Amino acid sequence: MHSVDEYSNNVRNMAYARIMDTGKKTSGWKEIIVEARRFSVVPAGCGVDVAMSTSSGSVGALFVPWQVHETRSRTHAAAQEEGKMVSKKPKTESKDQEKGQHVPSKNKKSAEEESPTKSKKLKAEESEPNGKSAVVKEFTEFCKALGEHLSVEEMRKILQANEQDASGPEDAVVSRCEDMMFYGPLEECPVCGSQVEFKGWKYKCTGIYTEWAQCTFSTNNPSRKSGPIEIPDDIKDDYVRKWVKQHEGKKFPKREIDEEGHIFSGMMIALSGRMSRTHGYFKEQIMKHGGKVNNSVLGVTCVVASPGERSQGGSGGFAEALERGTPVVSEDWILDSIEKKKAQPLAAYDIASDVVPEGRGLPLGKLDPSEEAIETIAAEVKLAGKRSVHKDSKLDKDGGSIFEKDGIIYNCAFAVCDIGCEMNQYCIMQLIMVPENRLHLYYKKGPIGHDQMAEERVEDFGSRVNDAIEEFVPFLRWLLEMSSSHGKGKRSLRRRDIGIDVRHGGLALRQMGAAALHCKLDPSVSFLMKQLCGQEIYRYALMEMAQDLPDLPIGMLTDLHLKRAEEMLLEWRQNVESVPESGPAADAFWTEMSNKWFSLFPTTRPYTMRGFEQIADNVASGLETVRDINDASHLIGDVFGSTLDDPLSECYTKLGCSINPVAEDSEDYKMILKYLEKTYEPVKVVDVVYGVSLERIYAVESKAFPPHEKIKNLPNKVLLWCGTRSSNLLRHMHKGFLPAVCHLPVPGYMFGKAIVCSDAAAEAARYGFTAVDRPEGYLVLAVASLGEEITEVTSTPGAEEAEGFEEKKMGVKGVGRKTTDESEHFTWRDGVKVPCGKLVPSMNKNGPLEYNEYAVFDPKQVSICFLVGVKYEEQNMEVVDE
Ligand SMILES: [Zn+2]
DSSP: OOOOTTSOHHHHHHHHHHHHOTTSOOSOHHHHHHHHHTOEESSOOSSOOOOOOSSGGGGOGGGSOOOOOOOSSOOOHHHHHHTSOOOHHHHHHHHHHHHTOOOOHHHHHHHHHHHHHHHHHHHHTTTSOOOOOHHHHHHHHHHHHHHHHOOHHHHHHHHHHTTOOOOSOHHHHHHHHHHHHHHOOBOOOTTTOOOEEEETTEEEEOOEEETTEEOOOEESSOOBOOSOOOOOTTOOOHHHHHHHHHHTTSOOOOOOOOSGGGTTTTOEEEEOSOOSSOHHHHHHHHHHTTOEEESSSTTOSEEEOOHHHHHTTOOHHHHHHHHHTOOEEOTHHHHHHHHTTSOOOGGGGBOSGGGSTTOOOSOGGGSOHHHHHHHHHTOOOSOOSTTOOOGGGOTTTTTOEEOEETTEEOEEEEEEEEGGGTEEEEEEEEEEEETTTEEEEEEEEEETTOGGGOEEEEEEEETOHHHHHHHHHHHHHHHHHHHHTTSOOOOSOOGGGOOOOHHHHSBOGGGHHHHHHTOOSOHHHHHHHHHHHBSHHHHHHHHHTTOOOTTSOGGGOOHHHHHHHHHHHHHHHHHGGGSOSSSHHHHHHHHHHHHHHHHHSOOSSOOOOOHHHHIIIIIIHHHHHHHHHHHHHHHHTTTTTSOOSOHHHHHHHHHTEEEEEOOTTSHHHHHHHHHHHHHOOOEEETTEEEEEEEEEEEEEEETTSOOHHHHTTSSSEEEEEEOOOHHHHHHHHHHOOOOOSSOOSSTTTTTSSOEEEESOHHHHHTTOEEETTEEEEEEEEEEEEOOSOEEEESSOOOHHHHHHHHHHTOEEEEOOSEEEOGGGOEEOGGGOEEOOOOEEEOSOTTOSOSBOEEEEOOGGGEEEEEEEEEEEEETTSOOOOO
16 A cells, blocks of 8 residues: 555645635635545545545544634624624724734734625625614624723633633634623524524524534524623723623623525625516615625626526626626526525526536526436436546546556545535546556536536646645545544455446447347347346436436445445434434434435435435435445446447346246246236326236246245245335346345334335335336245244334344234235245235224235345236326237
8 A cells, every 4th residue: 555644744735725625715724624524435446435434533633523613704793783884803903902912923814814805795785774773783882892992812711701612713703702792692502512603694503513514503593691791800991891790680682683684795796688577676676685786797796687588699798797607597596595585506596507518507406307317317427437537537538547556546536415504516536547658637526416517627747647646645545544444444445346337337228239139148038138237227216316426426336335324324223213303403413414325325406304214215225226236337347338249148147147038828927917917006106007017027046045946945935026126126136135224114124124025016016117218117026935933013113123023033924904815825836825816905904014015034035036027007098009
């Protein structure tokens, strides 16, 4: 392993700054690290794959939680309320100097840096209406006097004496002290225990909940301590002492907050062209909510135009804004911001991006889900795996390949999601070697699902290999620290981790014909292989989860990444029991969990998950789906990109599973047809009701699951339906069924770590679709041995009960609200029972399950026998034969 210790902190910090900070000004590397720390490593190519850190301690001393103080654009509280410029800081400073006190030079410097932003912001507020109350007036006067009588250091002491945060830049200290003395000392944040502060027209927590989530607690009416203000003995100032004495025993006044009046505070907005209402109307709305309107595009925050404007070629302002790179947003931005009492992110209302060549328009997450699907389902995968050069670098066309040295593959991808501060970004960094020893650094960072907003650069390092590597070292170091702190410290790249996302490596639609033509397999088997090895079912599955991002190889994660995800799920499963149902602690738990999850599995639509059902749908089932897609990626590899004569047969061989069509006139076929027809019920998807018809049946046998010879000797054997997504099928056939990841008290997971099947084809059919426009699917039939004794449950088992089943490896039958008519059941070969019969109401009318479910805990007790190809047909519609 490359020694990274020899590199100084400085190099690291510089590189952090460069990596995380292109185009954006930040005041220091600490904040950058706070940002960097939350970046999870998605597919990572650095020889190590680190999904995340689980606690601040695990990432080493460098990553102790920092309090990020907003040092820029802090505005003065009193000035905001007064509505005119009260330049307090210079006064306190001169006061300090008069008294000969030391203001740390660092603070001074930051104060100088801040001032331009500050005065600019204050100017924008000069035009505010002056309807302020007596309390506000008194407060303003108090602030003025306080500034004249106290130094910042004294304010820090007073804050400390009243158990308030006394750290941070001068500006923050002054306004914190003013607020505390006039309105009362604030209680700490009820969520994370940090300091609450008046910021952006609300009291907001300044803390970090965990390294994954900024605390999002905010309120208009914070809790305050009731006692009198403590003044340390060494502060002798008469004014302050007198003031405190005067107010002793009196109730603190409540701070009035006109949140709505400041939605557009500090913003300069230009209106362009014809809008749905008059410019006058919009101007009034903007000004009423604290913004300013400008007639020219120069220097404005954004240009507002109607979407119709664009189709007419745009007016002068529109074109100028495009030229200057000023955001052009729709009128909805104004209306939505007012409705939500908060300026909405401009990017979400962008109407100009798709005018720009190669632009893709609105961010995917803002599109209608079906439109998003159209955009992504066939999109080219830009980063397909560890050795894949990002397509946007265009260096693959020059014969570029990912640079490798000393066992390190210089290719990284990260993602971070922090819902609280509306951050959902990814970052990719690669070293690419182009023939003739020209080493390039490719870097891309941007909001997930909004390619137009991404920053990109390609840097030519020529033959300066060490310089290029240095850019990477901080990341390597960081990754290594995180990975080794997880105990294993395995740093060598496992072969398995090098692969290609099946969305890229799988059979593309255009290759279908040729692949089938050259296939030596039985035509019906080659038909199945074509589907299982095609890109489509995997793209479809990821699309459903809004995880089909072209920039991140979700289909080609490392094993470690998946393992982390599983650990994370299990940890939550444990912690969730002690989380209250609602309130700030619950909010914090779910926000943090969602942030972590959507950092690990990036999506265009992150949201705050809540409750077991959403954990089951998104986290548990999401993980299983992605895991199985990754398996398909490994199995298929790059056979379709190679020059093999018969890639489908190649995949079939690798699958290690014999697949044989079952003849239509055979007993087995008839038996299965009967079982399907009896136990199927129309499935309703949105508004359409689907019936089902049998298309074909395959008998399957694999070393991955127990042979019939073994199963037939086990007790209580039943032939059961297993619902599975098509994208999971290849893995099942390759490796057999895997038990559920954990217990969750919802259908599908209520039996704990079990393989769950049903006697109703209707249950299995819920999962069976292969693609949106292709209503075909596969149901699995497996023989399961339920053991000597079968336990029946009629309600949702708790975690402990499920653990008991698991330990004893007993067969469990969850009784559904509907059951199959027992009088029709029959026995198939070797004593295998077929619980085939029409669906009738059971005695368990109020049970949690619709159909009977059977849980088996030992994979050795389940063997996949048949793959049943079905076609879903919309009911009440005539089916025309081809
Ligand atoms: Zn907090």
